[in-house]
Amino acid sequence: MSDVLLRLVCTAAVTASAVLVPAPAVAATAPSSASAKPVDTRSVPQLLRDLQTLYRQAEQATEAYNGTAEKLKRQRAEVARLDRQLVRARRALAGSRSAVGRLARQQYQGSTELSPYVRLLLSPDPEHALDQSQVIEQLARERAESVARLTGAERRADTLARTARRALAEQIALTGRQKRQRDDVQRRLKDVEALLASLSAGRRAELAELERDGVAAAQKRFLASGALSDTRPPTERGDRAVRYAVDQIGKPYQWGGAGPRSYDCSGLTSQAWVHAGRAIPRTSQEQWARLPHVPLRQLRPGDLVIYFPEATHVALYLGDGMVVQAPRPGTRIKVSPIAANPVLGAVRPDPGGRPLRSYAPPPLPHGASQGSDTGYSAAAPAGGA
Template sequence: MGTGKRGLLTAALTAVCAVTVLAAPGTAFAAPTPLPTAASSGSPASPTPPRGKDLEQVREKLDRLYHAAAVATDAYNAAEEKAKKQSAEIVALAKKIVEGQQKLKKLKNQAGASARAQYRTGGLPPTAQFLLSDDPGQFLDGAGLVLQGQQATKKLLGEMARTQKELREYADDASAQWKKLEAGRKAKAAAKKKIEQQIAAAKEFESKLEKEEKERLAKLEEQAALKAQTAWLDTGVLKEADGKASAQGKKAVRFASAQLGKPYVWGAEGPESFDCSGLTSQAWAAAGHPVPRTSQAQWKQLKHVDIKDMRPGDLIIYFDDASHVALYVGDGAIIHAPRPGRTVTVAGAGSMPILGVVRPDA
């Protein structure tokens, strides 16, 4: 086994051990140990790091900033998906317009040939041609063909009119799609700007923390997640959740497991980095069952299942706005891409507020 794979396996096992700890209901949580102050340690006076409630407020503010970035990321991804579809529709319309123009040209050539044939007869009506004919019998034999020719010409002109109408409709549709594409471009640009603003604000906020404060903040985050997971497990929610993964679900879990340790990057869907829905959508694409790109679309379009019925491979949707998604891997654990600055990791399924569970291969 290579050193890279061994490192990922070690990280995964460490995370799974942490989840195993979470599975023990009633775990107690102690407040973080206060850091020594200048007065107690005898060291030179320095700014006192935030402690207790102050640091908890820091954690909550960071959570809000990254949550806002996640919401904006979903909006960006949705705009990106719409842009892809609209571009494909414009290409299809352009192809139809080209084909329609070629068809119209052919019809015009046919109409021109018909007009030239009529010109050669002098443009006389059939009755006059009959009276002036040297061989009326021969004329009568051809009268049926003339009538057929007139009907064909009428049909030809009707087909030309329909083709011209279709071309106008295709052009109108293409124009409408271009307008939608432009609106989508603006929406995507606005979402991108908001993402960058929220992440920049979070990073700037974090940069003001001392090393000790960052360490204590990390412990607070870990404790909050453990507390939420334990409270979730204490409800007995997993007592009946013993569903077995489908063949496709197993493939999705294997794919997600292979991504452990890769960085979170907003808007990314692999292979080197992922955002939350980029990971879940690619996991199920690898399983041979494509799903919507965004967490909100996954929540809206995929089949909902009760938590007690969930099985490995199902997707757990988080927060009231469906702004985060993770892949359930069993035993109360998930694999997910958390947020900027973090990597794809294993966590407790109840470590965040659950909105619901969806099943891609229902």
Template sequence: MGSGKRNLTMAAVAVVCAMTVLGAPVTAYASQSIPTEPTPSPTPTPSASGSSGTASPDSTPVTNEELEAVRLKLEGLYHDAAVATDAYNAAEEKADKQSAEIVDLAHEIVEGQEKLDTLQDLIGAAARAQYRGGGLPPEVRLWLSENPQDFLEGADRLRQGQLATKGLLAEMTKTQQDLEQYSKDASARWEKLEANRKAKEKAKKKIKKQIAAAEELEAQLEDDERERLAQLEEEAAQESQAAWLDSGILDEINGRATEQGKKAVKYATDQMGKPYEWGAEGPETYDCSGLTSQAWAAAGRTIPRTSQEQWRQLRHIDIQDMRPGDLIIYNSDASHVAMYIGDGSVIHAPRPGRTVTIAGAGTMRILGVVRPDA
């Protein structure tokens, strides 16, 4: 068997092993993306000279059908990595929020304890004053007083002091209750924070395994096979875009960008050529939702961090009504997002190994469109 065939066989075996380790795909779409034809039998590992990136003269050419199977497997692996990246980003966002809440609660506890100490001092002083003035019955103190008016005024102040003391006691009780609640809330948030940290680590491991499996699969290909694979990817994208445009949809899309939308588009296009990195929000690297969220932050609008939350929380609009700056959400699980920039094109951070680039809006499976601004 030629080195091209051997390498492709190794690639298929590597993917099967990777998928066995990783478990079933996250979504139905991911499982559909991976062909179900029987896996070729393992073959001996080629020597270093046999995997140098140049096919030997007697090698059997790898067919386009076989490369298409590799393309679909890669698509499935990177899709699952994108799903795991969204889970990682969501856990990170929640952890950051919970950490800030814990800090706020800590401040509340400190302030509450200081307030409680002050109230206890005031109540102690009031009690001592009442004790010093409360040794004789009121009628005896009136009889002994040289100035009855002074006595009556003093009695009135005593009553006011007693009422104030009751108020201090009530406030102290409420402060103690508040402190207990703050402590319970802080404990609950610590538990959630720990759970989100574990979720982040789990997602991180899943991302790394999926990307490693994809990179290993690509590494098994010869140079000419990689070129043909890239050509197949481009052809598949062009076919999808052509089918989308043939529907006549572009004739219906004529929305004009708002000032905020223009700012978001400018920010995104200024990032052209920067590498994709999962979990990244710039300024040097981005993942898909990191790019869109930062672009809109630059335009003065805070939007959710992940593509799934962008789909869930932002206003949905009909695709024919979209305008530059709107976000197109892709795949049935909302695992990818791109920004519409007009003329049927989007800018996005595609996947590991790629850079921020412009692509046809219809090159991927569109779930829907959301609008960050009013």
């Protein structure tokens, strides 16, 4: 699917009065053959809702894929750690077995001689006997310690081997899950392509106009509601996160992308904060679940705005009611109105940071606001708080 087609079509927002209904099967609108294409009788608002429903499903699948990818990364690191421990445990076990073997050989080789204890009893020199008794006691302790080390090394190696096998099995399961989720994303995006391919140029233009009008109306209502207050200055790290995100404007959206050439929505926000010196969760759902929440009236540049009831979309707050975001497949990173999608809430990666005394926002590149604003629509009008 060409970027031109996506830019023409996928720039849409649901109007305030629209009520979403489940999307009909895309197959019903796809061409039945190369020579015959059924006429799609859906209204333009219904087409927009159906298209955004498909995009939302793709977004949910993408976030699931990203979450599994993060778990798989951690699991691979755990397997590698356990493997290193197991190698050390097996070396220690081999050393303990070697020490016990030497003791066994020494005992066997001295089996025809008098026992050291008998020699101690027959010794004519009391002082020599005392010294010899201490040597025998030390030898006995060393033998007991060698046997104990061998027993402990065997237990540790056995426990590590079982743990490593379980960790590897989990890694294999995560790999399979990731593949299924990747296939799910690709299948859902093909559904979007099929819907887009079924539309005429005129209907695509109507979709684009409807989206633009919807976003403008949603932003106007959102700002008039008083949900936002005067812009607060960011912290030093928040400023660095904002400047990093602004530097990425114009780069393409790519599901699963975390830079430096392309990003998805949470890939952009997580990398912006990594480059600001603060590691945050990779996915929008984890960002919403694990980062401190902040009221919208207290937003400051660098905070993250989370969208949709399932927290499946995220953008970085720029200030003055605008965000930097990676909207959806086929679009590029851009500046958008904060109300382009239904706002769930906001989180702050650096709640203990001190705001800058003076702040000058970074200059925006030419065309920073061009292109589609909406991500993956929920069952409510865009811009709902």
